Amino acid sequence: MAAEIKEFVKENGNQVIGQYTIEQVYAGMKGMVGMVTETSKLDPDEGIRFRGYSIPELCEKLPKSSAGPEPLPEGIFYLMLIGEMPSEDDVHNVSNLWARRAIVPKHVFDMLDKLPVNTHPMTQFSAAVMALQTESVFAAAYRKGLSKKEYWDPMYEDVMNLISRLPRVAAYIYRRMYKGGVHIEPDPKLDWAANFAHMLGYDDPDMKKLMRLYLTIHADHEGGNVSAHTTHLVGSALSDAYLSFSAGMNGLAGPLHGLANQEVIRWIIDLRNYYDGAMPTQEQIKEYVLKTMEEGKVVPGYGHAVLRKTDPRFIAQMEFAQAYMPDDENCKIIRMVYEVVPPILSGIKKIKNPWPNVDAHSGALLTHYGLIEYDFYTVLFGVSRAMGVLASLLWDRALGHPLERPGSVTTEWMKGRVVKSPV
Numbered sequence: 353m354a355a356e357i358k359e360f361v362k363e364n365g366n367q368v369i370g371q372y373t374i375e376q377v378y379a380g381m382k383g384m385v386g387m388v389t390e391t392s393k394l395d396p397d398e399g400i401r402f403r404g405y406s407i408p409e410l411c412e413k414l415p416k417s418s419a420g421p422e423p424l425p426e427g428i429f430y431l432m433l434i435g436e437m438p439s440e441d442d443v444h445n446v447s448n449l450w451a452r453r454a455i456v457p458k459h460v461f462d463m464l465d466k467l468p469v470n471t472h473p474m475t476q477f478s479a480a481v482m483a484l485q486t487e488s489v490f491a492a493a494y495r496k497g498l499s500k501k502e503y504w505d506p507m508y509e510d511v512m513n514l515i516s517r518l519p520r521v522a523a524y525i526y527r528r529m530y531k532g533g534v535h536i537e538p539d540p541k542l543d544w545a546a547n548f549a550h551m552l553g554y555d556d557p558d559m560k561k562l563m564r565l566y567l568t569i570h571a572d573h574e575g576g577n578v579s580a581h582t583t584h585l586v587g588s589a590l591s592d593a594y595l596s597f598s599a600g601m602n603g604l605a606g607p608l609h610g611l612a613n614q615e616v617i618r619w620i621i622d623l624r625n626y627y628d629g630a631m632p633t634q635e636q637i638k639e640y641v642l643k644t645m646e647e648g649k650v651v652p653g654y655g656h657a658v659l660r661k662t663d664p665r666f667i668a669q670m671e672f673a674q675a676y677m678p679d680d681e682n683c684k685i686i687r688m689v690y691e692v693v694p695p696i697l698s699g700i701k702k703i704k705n706p707w708p709n710v711d712a713h714s715g716a717l718l719t720h721y722g723l724i725e726y727d728f729y730t731v732l733f734g735v736s737r738a739m740g741v742l743a744s745l746l747w748d749r750a751l752g753h754p755l756e757r758p759g760s761v762t763t764e765w766m767k768g769r770v771v772k773s774p775v
């Protein structure tokens with residue numbers, strides 16, 4: 353593929369693919385094509401496609417465990433990495449490889465134990481990934497001397513090792529913070545997601561099903577979002593997978609990115625408390641949405657930088673709720689909010705997307721099974737997102753992507769570029 357791209361660029365490299373405006377430069381470069389990511393592509397109206405497959409197609413076609421219809425996340429990783437739909441054997445193979453590699457060195461746990469126990473779980477997660485960097489095969493190989501053509505090989509080892517170890521690290525943080533430091537040993541017979549639920553302390557088979565779905569649908573969202581772009585950017589300096597992924601996680605920890613899922617469930621609980629804990633009516637929800645905006649806050653879980661329709665990942669979670677917890681009150685409220693919010697946001701000109709995103713539902717599902725430590729939700733997101741951004745990082749090295757270094761200018765420079773229209 354590297355040869356194919358080289359040839360493609362040689363033949364077509366001088367073709368113009370777009371124009372952009374001053375406004376776009378000041379508005380976070382949205383809509384400007386500036387990078388290539390092979391693992392997934394986001395369509396504003398249709399949502400994410402992983403190697404061409406939509407979320408509903410993936411839910412149908414990816415291999416499943418014998419326990420239920422939810423896809424195994426090992427499958428989406430295989431699909432993103434190899435570009436082909438995996439067989440059951442392929443998925444089983446990834447599961448086994450990850451189980452065998454999931455050994456976390458003691459110094460990582462020792463480092464975590466030294467942090468104040470109330471350190472935000474995302475800070476602990478990112479720090480733990482940095483502590484794991486001692487294990488980088490890429491960094492060691494690079495120090496010894498490595499041909500450019502071989503970069504991908506030790507990067508593959510890092511990517512596989514890091515993904516396999518993340519559930520153990522995340523579960524350790526969770527049990528340390530919220531369960532008195534009583535830890536649960538992994539069960540290597542379980543698949544990656546089920547084992548994660550098990551180590552967190554959730555052995556309800558339906559929670560394991562939720563974890564499979566959750567980890568699958570959060571895995572990637574093309575390359576320009578903050579965590580994916582950061583991982584790619586830091587990796588472009590030939591930083592190894594640990595350094596790059598930890599940086600990406602610091603971006604995921606921001607409230608406009610991955611932290612929104614904890615904001616949503618807090619908002620739902622606050623809404624309920626505002627009406628004395630009773631099921632709110634549609635009118636009350638409307639009143640509460642308007643109150644939120646009057647206070648200068650965003651309605652969490654709604655809007656998106658690229659999407660312009662309901663996020664199919666929201667729909668997948670809503671269907672899960674209808675199948676497994678049809679009477680859950682928070683999920684019912686989320687469905688009511690879905691009826692109330694889009695018409696309100698549609699009436700506000702500046703808002704480009706009034707529809708729910710992936711974060712609008714996940715908290716209610718996790719809460720249903722007792723995982724109520726909202727601050728931890730972004731860590732779950734991060735464990736899933738590792739699969740997409742690290743599969744991409746591996747492709748970056750395999751394809752020989754260069755150091756990323758966009759130009760930057762001052763406002764003074766910008767003013768000097770303005771073409772004055774004749775008076």
Ligand SMILES: CC(C)(COP(=O)(O)OP(=O)(O)OC[C@H]1O[C@@H](n2cnc3c(N)ncnc32)[C@H](O)[C@@H]1OP(=O)(O)O)[C@@H](O)C(=O)NCCC(=O)NCCS
Nearest residue numbers: 608612650651652653654655656657702703704705709711
């Ligand atoms: C996701 C998000 C950051 C996208 O931002 P964006 O690309 O700038 O979106 P837009 O161009 O539509 O925003 C234009 C304006 O509408 C506002 N807006 C967008 N979504 C809004 C929402 N859900 N509630 C209230 N106002 C919203 C923005 O804050 C912005 O206002 P400003 O110009 O005064 O700063 C934004 O929609 C948001 O903050 N949503 C809530 C948080 C959330 O759910 N994040 C998870 C993302 S997956």
